[in-house]
Amino acid sequence: MDAKAPPVEKRRQILDAAIHVFARQGFHACRVSDIADEAGVAYGLVYHYFKSKDQVLNELFTERWSLLLAAIEEVDGESIGAREKLDAVARFIIDSYRYEPDLMKVIIVDVTRAANSFGRTHLPEIRRAYEMIAKIVADAQRAGTFRRDVDPEFASMWFYGAIEQLLSGWVFDLIPGGEADFDRAREMLVETICGGLEPRDGVPADG
Amino acid sequence: MDAKAPPVEKRRQILDAAIHVFARQGFHACRVSDIADEAGVAYGLVYHYFKSKDQVLNELFTERWSLLLAAIEEVDGESIGAREKLDAVARFIIDSYRYEPDLMKVIIVDVTRAANSFGRTHLPEIRRAYEMIAKIVADAQRAGTFRRDVDPEFASMWFYGAIEQLLSGWVFDLIPGGEADFDRAREMLVETICGGLEPRDGVPADG
Amino acid sequence: MDAKAPPVEKRRQILDAAIHVFARQGFHACRVSDIADEAGVAYGLVYHYFKSKDQVLNELFTERWSLLLAAIEEVDGESIGAREKLDAVARFIIDSYRYEPDLMKVIIVDVTRAANSFGRTHLPEIRRAYEMIAKIVADAQRAGTFRRDVDPEFASMWFYGAIEQLLSGWVFDLIPGGEADFDRAREMLVETICGGLEPRDGVPADG
Amino acid sequence: MDAKAPPVEKRRQILDAAIHVFARQGFHACRVSDIADEAGVAYGLVYHYFKSKDQVLNELFTERWSLLLAAIEEVDGESIGAREKLDAVARFIIDSYRYEPDLMKVIIVDVTRAANSFGRTHLPEIRRAYEMIAKIVADAQRAGTFRRDVDPEFASMWFYGAIEQLLSGWVFDLIPGGEADFDRAREMLVETICGGLEPRDGVPADG
DNA sequence: TATGAATGAGTTTTCATTCAT
DNA sequence: AATGAATGAAAACTCATTCAT
Numbered sequence: 026m027d028a029k030a031p032p033v034e035k036r037r038q039i040l041d042a043a044i045h046v047f048a049r050q051g052f053h054a055c056r057v058s059d060i061a062d063e064a065g066v067a068y069g070l071v072y073h074y075f076k077s078k079d080q081v082l083n084e085l086f087t088e089r090w091s092l093l094l095a096a097i098e099e100v101d102g103e104s105i106g107a108r109e110k111l112d113a114v115a116r117f118i119i120d121s122y123r124y125e126p127d128l129m130k131v132i133i134v135d136v137t138r139a140a141n142s143f144g145r146t147h148l149p150e151i152r153r154a155y156e157m158i159a160k161i162v163a164d165a166q167r168a169g170t171f172r173r174d175v176d177p178e179f180a181s182m183w184f185y186g187a188i189e190q191l192l193s194g195w196v197f198d199l200i201p202g203g204e205a206d207f208d209r210a211r212e213m214l215v216e217t218i219c220g221g222l223e224p225r226d227g228v229p230a231d232g
Numbered sequence: 233m234d235a236k237a238p239p240v241e242k243r244r245q246i247l248d249a250a251i252h253v254f255a256r257q258g259f260h261a262c263r264v265s266d267i268a269d270e271a272g273v274a275y276g277l278v279y280h281y282f283k284s285k286d287q288v289l290n291e292l293f294t295e296r297w298s299l300l301l302a303a304i305e306e307v308d309g310e311s312i313g314a315r316e317k318l319d320a321v322a323r324f325i326i327d328s329y330r331y332e333p334d335l336m337k338v339i340i341v342d343v344t345r346a347a348n349s350f351g352r353t354h355l356p357e358i359r360r361a362y363e364m365i366a367k368i369v370a371d372a373q374r375a376g377t378f379r380r381d382v383d384p385e386f387a388s389m390w391f392y393g394a395i396e397q398l399l400s401g402w403v404f405d406l407i408p409g410g411e412a413d414f415d416r417a418r419e420m421l422v423e424t425i426c427g428g429l430e431p432r433d434g435v436p437a438d439g
Numbered sequence: 440m441d442a443k444a445p446p447v448e449k450r451r452q453i454l455d456a457a458i459h460v461f462a463r464q465g466f467h468a469c470r471v472s473d474i475a476d477e478a479g480v481a482y483g484l485v486y487h488y489f490k491s492k493d494q495v496l497n498e499l500f501t502e503r504w505s506l507l508l509a510a511i512e513e514v515d516g517e518s519i520g521a522r523e524k525l526d527a528v529a530r531f532i533i534d535s536y537r538y539e540p541d542l543m544k545v546i547i548v549d550v551t552r553a554a555n556s557f558g559r560t561h562l563p564e565i566r567r568a569y570e571m572i573a574k575i576v577a578d579a580q581r582a583g584t585f586r587r588d589v590d591p592e593f594a595s596m597w598f599y600g601a602i603e604q605l606l607s608g609w610v611f612d613l614i615p616g617g618e619a620d621f622d623r624a625r626e627m628l629v630e631t632i633c634g635g636l637e638p639r640d641g642v643p644a645d646g
Numbered sequence: 647m648d649a650k651a652p653p654v655e656k657r658r659q660i661l662d663a664a665i666h667v668f669a670r671q672g673f674h675a676c677r678v679s680d681i682a683d684e685a686g687v688a689y690g691l692v693y694h695y696f697k698s699k700d701q702v703l704n705e706l707f708t709e710r711w712s713l714l715l716a717a718i719e720e721v722d723g724e725s726i727g728a729r730e731k732l733d734a735v736a737r738f739i740i741d742s743y744r745y746e747p748d749l750m751k752v753i754i755v756d757v758t759r760a761a762n763s764f765g766r767t768h769l770p771e772i773r774r775a776y777e778m779i780a781k782i783v784a785d786a787q788r789a790g791t792f793r794r795d796v797d798p799e800f801a802s803m804w805f806y807g808a809i810e811q812l813l814s815g816w817v818f819d820l821i822p823g824g825e826a827d828f829d830r831a832r833e834m835l836v837e838t839i840c841g842g843l844e845p846r847d848g849v850p851a852d853g
Numbered sequence: 854t855a856t857g858a859a860t861g862a863g864t865t866t867t868c869a870t871t872c873a874t
Numbered sequence: 875a876a877t878g879a880a881t882g883a884a885a886a887c888t889c890a891t892t893c894a895t
Contacts, residue, residue: 035854035855051348051349053260053348053349054348056888056889056890057889057890057891058889066855066856067855067856067857068856068857068858069855069856069857069858069891069892069893070854070855070856072890072891072892073854073855077890077891078889078890078891134347134348135348138345138346138347139345139346140341140345140400140403140404141258141259141260141261141341141342142258142260144404145404148404148406152406155406174420174423175420175423175424176420178407179398179407179417179420179421179424180420180424182394182397182398182401182407183390183393183394183397183421183424183425185397186390186393186394186395186396186397186398187389187390187393187394188393189393189397190389190390190392190393190396191386191389191393193347194389196347197347197351197352197355199355199359199362200385200386200389210386213381213382213383213386213387214386214390216381216382216428217382217386217387217390217425217428217429218390218424218425218428219428220427220428220429220432221423221424221425221426221427221428221429222424222427222428225427225432225433226432226433242879242880263863263864263865264864264865264866265864265865273880273881274880274881274882275881275882275883276866276867276868276880276881276882276883277879277880277881279865279866279867279868280878280879280880280881281879284865284866285864285865285866449858449859465762465763467674467762467763468762470884470885470886471885471886471887472885472886480859480860481859481860481861482860482861482862482887483859483860483861483862483887483888483889484858484859484860486886486887486888486889487857487858487859487860488858491886491887492886492887548761548762549762552759552760552761553759553760554755554759554814554817554818555672555674555675555755555756556672556674558818559818562818562820566820569820588834588837589834589837589838590834592821593812593821593831593834593835593838594834594838596808596811596812596815596821597804597807597808597811597835597838597839599811600804600807600808600809600810600811600812601803601804601807601808602807603807603811604803604804604806604807604810605800605803605807607761608803610761611761611765611766611769613769613773613776614799614800614803624800627795627796627797627800627801628800628804630795630796630842631796631800631801631804631839631842631843632804632838632839632842633842634841634842634843634846635837635838635839635840635841635842635843636838636841636842639841639846639847640846640847656875656876677867677868677869678868678869678870679868687876687877688876688877688878689876689877689878689879690870690871690872690876690877690878690879691875691876691877693869693870693871694875694876698869698870699868699869699870855895856894856895857893857894857895858892858893858894858895859891859892859893859894860890860891860892860893861889861890861891862888862889862890863887863888863889864886864887864888865885865886865887866884866885866886867883867884867885868882868883868884869881869882869883870880870881870882871879871880871881872878872879872880872881873877873878873879873880874876874877874878874879
């Protein structure tokens with residue numbers, strides 16, 4: 026009865042192939058046929074499952090980014106401190122890179138940082154992540170955990186900007202990316218950013 | 233009356249035109265003819281002065297980035313605290329954007345963040361900026377002004393990543409970019425990052 | 440009714456069209472679109488089958504030249520005199536022109552005589568023909584049929600040079616190229632060259 | 647008074663430079679600026695003295711070819727046998743190559759054999775050489791020195807074709823081109839072609 | 854579902870030639 | 875006579891996408 030595998034399989038094959046091809050050559054530099062070759066399917070089949078080359082990347086991005094958004098939301102729902110929340114968010118993103126570096130490379134390089142092309146398209150989703158992080162900060166400010174003289178929107182940018190720079194550093198081999206480095210980098214990132222956001226002598230929590 | 237206008241003039245016209253065309257349409261989306269049209273010169277003249285479309289962008293980037301490197305170096309040479317140094321660096325970059333938003337947009341969007349194409353080419357220069365910032369941090373750590381448990385290289389990434397995110401926010405209209413916002417953004421950025429890097433209760437300056 | 444026309448067909452169409460376009464306009468003067476138009480196919484299809492415009496000509500040349508090499512080899516294998524062998528070779532080349540003047544025109548004008556471009560590329564194959572003719576001469580010298588005081592390599596050049604000049608004459612309408620002229624030209628060519636190579640009074644066969 | 651060298655000098659400089667540039671790169675592959683660079687003059691000066699890039703080559707060809715025509719004419723006027731005349735013509739051409747290989751290379755490769763471009767333009771002059779050689783043959787036939795069953799026009803082609811092939815062989819390094827080879831090649835060429843044209847047993851001088 | 858042949862729009866780059874000085 | 879800046883036409887090649895089978 027199942028003489029034939031469900032068609033979904035090839036669709037997945039194509040997506041997975043695209044991850045590696047995009048990571049290797051970059052979205053613009055690769056041809057649709059490169060994806061098909063890597064997936065071991067015929068050329069035109071990509072167009073059977075996807076409307077265009079763009080759509081392949083879009084789908085890859087959305088698939089992953091929605092996981093991120095869900096993760097942030099879940100983290101935010103937990104009863105833990107703001108520092109712990111941001112630490113969890115950073116951990117999620119860094120782990121994404123740790124376990125699927127090619128996919129994250131594609132998302133960072135070809136979407137998130139490619140602000141003129143795909144970044145533009147996905148700005149709303151990207152922005153959504155900023156906002157959720159900003160919300161974590163704002164809540165902490167209300168709770169007195171974070172100082173109030175730094176706008177949550179800006180705090181979110183410092184935090185996300187630092188993470189993106191970190192991942193870029195790994196992607197482009199600017200900094201060592203061994204197993205041991207992941208945790209250490211995250212700890213220092215959270216320590217610095219949260220340290221800067223937490224109240225201290227001479228900095229009243231209420232701004 | 234001037235016997236002859238210096239030929240350099242048209243070369244400059246082309247570079248300036250390129251800034252606006254690149255900023256408006258993005259490097260890849262624009263054609264060489266767009267640049268020539270904007271500059272009001274003949275198509276081939278672009279190739280008289282530049283080897284390729286790429287070289288136009290490269291020159292634009294290098295021209296500006298070397299100013300940044302010089303500025304950081306100068307700032308680092310002054311007898312001021314680390315926080316003041318980083319504040320000056322942030323100010324220089326933000327002022328660059330304030331006075332030449334199109335040029336900075338091109339540099340950020342088409343070079344610095346376009347890590348797969350031009351970013352790759354200019355990685356050494358970009359890295360140089362990171363290193364100079366890291367040096368400021370390292371010196372402060374030795375002086376006891378900054379805590380020692382955050383690697384200077386990482387501190388540099390948090391700082392630069394935050395600035396890049398800020399400029400991206402302005403470039404893509406994610407955050408308001410009025411005159412008043414420039415100073416406030418810089419203050420908060422420096423306050424957060426340096427705040428996180430400075431020693432405080434329970435954080436011994438020596439790591 | 441035929442389930443599917445073999446894809447090879449269009450490839451052949453393109454090659455045939457190229458023969459006529461090259462012959463009419465010359466390789467350099469014609470555009471790829473001229474070939475496509477003549478073949479009645481879309482522009483891009485030329486590039487589907489051939490890597491470049493050059494490759495089209497290369498293929499045309501190699502296809503035909505290998506027939507020539509095979510013909511010379513076959514002729515050389517027969518048990519006939521040297522004069523008969525050279526006559527057969529001349530006949531083969533002249534017949535090639537007689538039946539496919541456009542193709543031969545292309546080969547002579549755009550490859551064989553275009554020594555700086557394609558001739559350079561195909562020098563080894565062209566040289567091979569010289570060598571095979573030289574071998575016929577050398578064998579005849581050993582057999583005493585041809586005098587030994589003319590290097591076979593030179594004899595080969597006199598023979599091939601005469602043929603090439605003859606074909607050029609037809610191609611450029613320097614001499615009449617009617618049906619009757621083909622045989623007569625060949626006879627005179629062989630008579631002159633072989634006559635000059637054969638021993639006679641006062642010219643000892645052993646040089 | 648002669649503070650300034652006559653302008654003709656630079657014109658000659660350009661022509662001489664063109665010889666070497668054409669020989670090195672080929673007419674089509676070189677740019678006008680290459681000629682100017684080699685001549686050590688400015689770009690536009692080439693257009694002051696010559697109407698176009700083509701005209702430079704045309705002039706080079708005509709200048710030399712007219713010497714050849716004159717030489718053949720002179721040779722033909724002497725009271726010597728046909729074999730001696732043809733030997734003198736061959737010697738003239740081979741010596742031209744011997745003493746000015748670059749110029750002859752240009753003439754052979756870019757004009758004489760480039761039948762589609764410049765060859766076409768200079769066909770009348772080239773043809774003139776054939777005709778003069780044919781006349782030498784025809785006269786010899788009338789005098790009984792050469793057999794009459796080979797058309798003078800064809801005999802001329804065999805002779806000229808052999809020479810052209812010989813020069814091509816040197817130009818493209820197909821055959822050794824040392825000092826000693828020049829005389830030997832000429833002797834064999836004349837021996838073969840004239841040998842084939844001279845009457846012998848069984849070949850009545852009157853065809 | 855699967856294949857890959859067929860389509861054709863789009864852009865960079867080259868370089869001969871002109872022209873102002 | 876001399877310079878070299880300025881012009882702009884021309885064409886190869888790529889590759890996303892469509893479509894017949």
